[in-house]
Amino acid sequence: MFKVIPYFNFQNALEAIDYYVEYFDAEVVSVTKADHEMFEGASEEFKMSEEEAEKFVMNAEIKILGEPIFISSTWGGKEINNEGAQVAFVFDGDDEEAVGTAGAFFGKASSAAARIHMPLGPAEWTSLFGSFEDKYGIDWMISAN
Template sequence: MKSVQYFNFQNSLAALDFYEKNLGATDIQRVGGDHEMFADMPEEYQVDKNFTMNASFKILGETFYCSDTWKNKKIDNSGAIVTFTFDYHNEVEKQLAIDFFNKAIIAGCEETMPLGKTEWSNLYGMFNDPFGVTWMINAE
């Protein structure tokens, strides 16, 4: 068994696009509101084709899931936190973490703690993406 982060977004298409272009998301799989399995749903439950019923994607090899909020209602994701931990002595993992963090900041994510050494980690940093999710980098 494992745990997987599941996000709800007001507009997951925008989030998926941002994650793909700026955070390196890959293997994006999406089931939209126009999927044939929803064709016979009662009219009050019909959604448009841009509505995401469910999607998955990978960032740094980890899988995440998301969907849109019902009727695209606003949502506050400020409590959603993702932490990538890595072996500080593994140069490949360390460089992936540094590159991920720097790319996010260049893309306009808000740096809430600069990437650097702390009392608890040789390399730690935090940023918030435009969708309210906090991402952390933490060396073990």
């Protein structure tokens, strides 16, 4: 069985994780940084200062609305543009609890949005839809099915 899990890179992955925890109520499942002992014998091309290694996320997993998302830092502080990346959360529009959760999520997450594309509300194709772009350029959609 296969799963699709979004994987995002950030210049400062620790900052991004904090952002998603604060505004998206993300749950941090794991964070493995470059200072972990498993990377002690890394080849020279991957070596970094102790200070850099303490802040460099090799891999992290967070959950948003119970769904996994992987995160890591970009090598060499490389700038990254996540513009055009999209994540869609789809839920049962007949489930009152899910509708409430969707509304609460959209309200809190979009409060820190760079831009709201479509406020949460009825749309031609569904009873509830909304979308916004976060400060990292990622578009987030929530939609009743």
